Amino acid sequence: MGTHAKRIAFPLLFLLSLATGSTWAGKITCIPGANSGTASPLNSIRRISIDEHSRTVNMDVVRSRTKDTETMGKLRADLVNMEDNQSGEPVYVFNSIPTVGVETTSLFKLFKTTEWRLISAGVTFVNKVPALRAVEQSVVFDCKRSDLG
Known part of the structure; x- marks a missing residue:
């Protein structure tokens, strides 16, 4: 490889590594799974849309x-937080934004095991x-990714 080709190749490889480094950057949308049950208050959530760029x-x-x-x-x-777990899928931690006068907030964790x-x-x-008020049982969601990169 000539000197000119090396000068072009290195910056190009660097840009490609940056583009592929954030594999999960984008959006994920989730809806309740078919086997999510009916007993949990989390069943009132009909759709979750996470924009990783704007957090x-x-x-x-x-x-x-x-x-x-x-x-x-x-x-x-x-x-609040997003990091990869052992399966390579991100674990999302987010909190509801309380309204004026409300002293309770909900913390959520969306993660993938087999589902x-x-x-x-x-x-x-x-x-x-x-002070911890309550912890809800987990509910199954079907999630799809879009706008990668």
């Missing part, structure tokens, strides 16, 4: 339910000290 999470949730209808709403969360699972914990702040 935001948007959830479509059931705000209220009657015999005949469901009233839907949106819940926004911050992506994607979501677990949550309710945390209440008393005199600015967090």
Whole structure:
């Protein structure tokens, strides 16, 4: 390889390594799985959309339910942490953004074992000290990736 070719090849290889280094950068969208059960409060979540670039999470949730209808709403969360697990899939940790006057927040963890699972914990702040209120059983979600890279 000549000197000119090396000067072109190295920067090109460097750019390609940067592009492939963040394999999971993009978006992931999840909906409840077919076998997610009905007992958990997490079943009120109808869709989770995580944007890894902006570190935001948007959830479509059931705000209220009657015999005949469901009233839907949106819940926004911050992506607090994202790191790979042993299977190479990322583990997402995010928290709901509490509204004014609400002293309770929900922490969520979305991870993949053999299937994607979501677990949550309710945390209440008393005199600015967090106290664990409740931990929900995990629920199965079907997740799909898009906009890679």
